Amino acid sequence: MASSGNFATMNPLHKTSNSVVYTQGNLKTSPSSNWSSTTWCFSNMVIPKDKKIYVEARLSSAAGVYASLAAATNLSTPGSSTVGGDGSVSLYNESKYVNGTRSASWITAASAGDILQLAIDGSNNKVWLGYNNTWGGSGNPSAGSNEAGTINTSTALGYDIFIACTQNSVSTMTFNFGQDSTFGGEVTAGGNADANGFGDFKYAPPTDFLALCSGNLSVSDDIDPAQTDDDYPAKNFNVVTYTGDASTSNPVTGLGFQPDMVWIKSRGTTNLYSNAIFDSSRGRAKIVFSDSDRDEDTATSTQDLVSFDSDGFTVGTVYNSGSNINNDPIVAWCWKANGGTTASNGSGSITSTVQANTKSGFSIMTYTGNGSAGATIGHGLSAKPDLIFTKRRSSNQTWGVYHSALGATKYLALNSNAAAGTSTLFWNDTEPTDSLITFGTEGRVNQSSGTYVAYAWHNVEGYSKFGSYEGNADNDGTFVYTGFRPRMLWIKEADNADDWVVYDTARDTFNSGSSKVLRYETYVAEYDNASRAIDMLSNGFKIRTSNNTINQSSTFVYGCFGDVPFKYNNTF
Numbered sequence: 094m095a096s097s098g099n100f101a102t103m104n105p106l107h108k109t110s111n112s113v114v115y116t117q118g119n120l121k122t123s124p125s126s127n128w129s130s131t132t133w134c135f136s137n138m139v140i141p142k143d144k145k146i147y148v149e150a151r152l153s154s155a156a157g158v159y160a161s162l163a164a165a166t167n168l169s170t171p172g173s174s175t176v177g178g179d180g181s182v183s184l185y186n187e188s189k190y191v192n193g194t195r196s197a198s199w200i201t202a203a204s205a206g207d208i209l210q211l212a213i214d215g216s217n218n219k220v221w222l223g224y225n226n227t228w229g230g231s232g233n234p235s236a237g238s239n240e241a242g243t244i245n246t247s248t249a250l251g252y253d254i255f256i257a258c259t260q261n262s263v264s265t266m267t268f269n270f271g272q273d274s275t276f277g278g279e280v281t282a283g284g285n286a287d288a289n290g291f292g293d294f295k296y297a298p299p300t301d302f303l304a305l306c307s308g309n310l311s312v313s314d315d316i317d318p319a320q321t322d323d324d325y326p327a328k329n330f331n332v333v334t335y336t337g338d339a340s341t342s343n344p345v346t347g348l349g350f351q352p353d354m355v356w357i358k359s360r361g362t363t364n365l366y367s368n369a370i371f372d373s374s375r376g377r378a379k380i381v382f383s384d385s386d387r388d389e390d391t392a393t394s395t396q397d398l399v400s401f402d403s404d405g406f407t408v409g410t411v412y413n414s415g416s417n418i419n420n421d422p423i424v425a426w427c428w429k430a431n432g433g434t435t436a437s438n439g440s441g442s443i444t445s446t447v448q449a450n451t452k453s454g455f456s457i458m459t460y461t462g463n464g465s466a467g468a469t470i471g472h473g474l475s476a477k478p479d480l481i482f483t484k485r486r487s488s489n490q491t492w493g494v495y496h497s498a499l500g501a502t503k504y505l506a507l508n509s510n511a512a513a514g515t516s517t518l519f520w521n522d523t524e525p526t527d528s529l530i531t532f533g534t535e536g537r538v539n540q541s542s543g544t545y546v547a548y549a550w551h552n553v554e555g556y557s558k559f560g561s562y563e564g565n566a567d568n569d570g571t572f573v574y575t576g577f578r579p580r581m582l583w584i585k586e587a588d589n590a591d592d593w594v595v596y597d598t599a600r601d602t603f604n605s606g607s608s609k610v611l612r613y614e615t616y617v618a619e620y621d622n623a624s625r626a627i628d629m630l631s632n633g634f635k636i637r638t639s640n641n642t643i644n645q646s647s648t649f650v651y652g653c654f655g656d657v658p659f660k661y662n663n664t665f
Contacts, residue, residue: 148211357369508613563646582653586649595612624640
């Protein structure tokens with residue numbers, strides 16, 4: 094089964110009033126003051142003429158409010174004086190409006206908690222409306238009969254149809270285009286997919302009606318990149334969650350590839366364990382910890398990470414990593430390099446052992462330092478690294494972090510919340526090149542006879558992005574374009590001391606509206622913190638809080654890895 098791609102949301106840029114507030118990944122629409130009949134918002138995807146589409150929306154306000162769910166061809170307000178003007182069919186409390194004509198008492202008025210339903214036949218401009226699995230007017234979308242109305246397209250600016258909504262009074266509606274039938278945890282999941290196996294709806298979609306997602310849209314020849322399976326983002330990076338069982342062999346599957354770097358963090362509050370990093374270059378038994386300066390640990394054959402497998406990995410009894418604590422929830426962030434096959438790279442003044450994935454822009458390097466300023470190692474990639482994590486293996490030493498947004502004069506420490514420091518001793522004030530990384534004499538990156546491991550990534554369109562943004566200290570925070578829907582994201586403030594915070598869509602799935610936070614620099618348990626909430630959107634992420642850790646008036650650096658590319662999302 095192909096990927097569903099990106100699901101539609103409501104469009105924060107297409108609204109008729111600034112009173113509309115969007116949350117939960119632009120699925121929850123709320124007014125900052127009373128709505129009116131001319132206050133509308135619209136979906137960010139349209140329904141083509143050859144598609145049948147099904148949508149749900151939940152009323153999450155007090156009973157007696159007026160809520161409207163509509164299909165509209167107008168690109169502005171569907172009706173200037175009445176709800177549901179020419180070019181729309183809408184449900185407005187107990188009434189329906191068809192091209193400006195009202196039918197009063199058409200259906201029993203909806204109450205708080207009701208789930209409104211909308212089915213649209215784009216080929217025939219037919220619209221069905223109802224709620225709680227009952228279609229108004231004895232409608233039957235599956236049979237194509239007794240529709241609520243047919244849209245008048247004479248005033249349309251095109252043939253495509255928008256989903257529109259409005260409410261009177263201070264009320265909210267939460268949409269489900271197929272993302273989540275719990276509406277952000279408000280109701281029990283329905284688990285109903287469309288005919289293509291896409292989506293998660295509270296109620297079963299009518300026959301032949303589909304979720305509004307890019308996977309259900311046609312792929313144009315002029316945009317199809319004809320990507321191979323190896324180019325699929327989830328074949329190079331993925332996140333898995335699992336529960337520990339304390340056994341000597343606990344297989345973790347569903348990753349989709351054999352990983353070469355596995356970063357494991359226990360999420361539980363009972364047993365606190367470090368962020369443990371394994372890679373196939375050093376061997377499955379070797380562990381370094383992102384939240385510690387301690388040297389490399391070595392486990393036995395049945396401890397910690399037992400093996401790298403074709404669809405994941407196997408963990409054993411816990412030695413030091415927290416990889417298999419009984420009944421603990423655990424997450425693993427995983428990257429593919431070269432299947433464990435390494436090569437000697439002599440292009441620098443220090444010979445490195447490299448395992449590189451040039452398609453995904455990821456490299457694992459091991460080397461022995463020489464203590465000389467300006468020493469270089471080859472990284473095996475085809476482009477300049479944008480992010481480098483370096484750790485001395487042979488003794489206790491803090492991590493060294495390079496980020497292209499900070500430049501070669503700055504450094505961060507993965508195991509510290511400290512602000513970015515300035516020193517020539519880390520990168521010798523020299524930017525990496527397409528083939529080489531340059532070191533100074535700092536012991537964290539290049540001490541004579543010290544043994545090291547380094548991980549490097551560079552930006553790859555549609556897959557990975559490393560950059561910076563300026564915080565605005567406002568709940569309507571910065572939107573950062575990445576070109577894909579992030580699967581995992583980390584953020585670190587550069588100007589002041591603050592946490593490395595990590596989000597992913599495996600632990601927090603509702604439209605990727607992420608508030609479940611882990612940290613790189615400490616072993617603390619996962620916490621659910623709405624004050625640090627971020628929306629992962631189809632083409633980037635949106636800061637939804639003024640919390641200092643992610644949005645004070647300061648510079649923040651980030652790194653993220655993709656799930657579905659925006660430009661070509663329906664090809665996956």
